[in-house]
Amino acid sequence: MLTRCGIGKLILIDYDKISFLFAYVISFISMDNYAVFERLLLHGGLDDQPIDLLLSCVDNYSARITINVACMRHNISWMESGVSEDAVSGHIQLVVPGRTACFQCIPPMAIASGMDERTIHRDGVCTASLPTTMGIVAGLLAQNVLKALLHFGQVSYYLGYSALNNFFPTDVLRPSKDCANPDCRRRQEEYAGKWSPDVWVPKVAKVEEENEWGITYPLES
Numbered sequence: 001m002l003t004r005c006g007i008g009k010l011i012l013i014d015y016d017k018i019s020f021l022f023a024y025v026i027s028f029i030s031m032d033n034y035a036v037f038e039r040l041l042l043h044g045g046l047d048d049q050p051i052d053l054l055l056s057c058v059d060n061y062s063a064r065i066t067i068n069v070a071c072m073r074h075n076i077s078w079m080e081s082g083v084s085e086d087a088v089s090g091h092i093q094l095v096v097p098g099r100t101a102c103f104q105c106i107p108p109m110a111i112a113s114g115m116d117e118r119t120i121h122r123d124g125v126c127t128a129s130l131p132t133t134m135g136i137v138a139g140l141l142a143q144n145v146l147k148a149l150l151h152f153g154q155v156s157y158y159l160g161y162s163a164l165n166n167f168f169p170t171d172v173l174r175p176s177k178d179c180a181n182p183d184c185r186r187r188q189e190e191y192a193g194k195w196s197p198d199v200w201v202p203k204v205a206k207v208e209e210e211n212e213w214g215i216t217y218p219l220e221s
Contacts, residue, residue, distance in 0.1 A: 001142045007149075011044050013037065036065070041074055052149060054078035055141060061108065068103040071095065072183035079148075081141045086128040090137035091160040092144055092199070094174065098187025099195045100157055101173035104180045133163055154200035172197045 046050045056067050056078055064080060071078045072128060075097050083090040095102050138158060147153045160169040175188050 001139075001146060002027075005142075005146055007145075011040055026176075036071075037066075038070055038074070039075055041070060044067055050076060051072070052077075053145060055145065056080045057138075057141075064103050068095070069181065069183070072097050072187060074128055074183050075187065079141060079144060082215060083130075087133050088163040090133055091158065092137065092141045092156060093146065093158045094144065095153065096157075096195075098175065098184065098189075100183055100192040100197075101175045102179060102184045104184065105176040106173060109136055116134055130163075133161075136161060136163075154202075155198055157197060188199070198206055 026097060037144065042050050043052070054067065054071060054076060056064060058064055058067070059082070067080075069146060070076075077094065077096045080093045080103060083092065108167070140156070144156050144159070147155045156170055156171040158170060160167070162168075175184060177185065177188065179185055179188075199215060
């Protein structure tokens with residue numbers, strides 16, 4: 001979807017074995033691979049520049065934390081996305097270091113309460129999966145990427161989706177001064193009073209009063 005829309009370069013990082021050409025298969029488990037991940041953040045863009053935006057489609061808390069830590073450290077914006085365990089709701093979130101809430105500013109309730117995420121899933125029970133919900137969330141994510149990179153329309157800083165009642169909550173999540181991530185707190189100090197959320201204002205179409213070609217319309221009876 002993004003390739004068809006003209007995105008110049010995409011780097012795919014996936015722990016699973018895949019066969020896509022030019023894909024980087026990286027596990028965050030080892031420090032060596034984490035160093036490769038950071039190098040891609042800083043030099044994976046066009047002309048060996050830092051990447052413009054990172055998209056997260058991972059399915060566990062620890063992987064999101066890894067992404068968040070690296071992006072906060074190197075001041076790289078990223079979009080987090082996810083689908084609920086019952087597969088009937090999902091969300092996307094734009095994380096702009098120091099300006100919007102990072103992933104550690106507002107941890108999931110289960111993690112904030114001290115629960116080990118490995119105990120959430122029961123043995124022999126598979127998390128629900130609906131390709132329709134995942135497709136909708138993926139589409140919202142891709143659309144938000146285009147708006148953010150091409151600067152058109154209202155970029156969503158947080159956009160939820162509930163399939164059961166067709167509800168799309170949206171908001172701007174502000175960073176927490178008590179965030180557990182020290183780089184996030186440092187970025188907040190850097191951008192204090194220097195940033196406000198982008199608000200899209202539709203342009204009013206210009207009405208041409210001149211009629212160079214003498215086009216006329218029949219009067220209504």
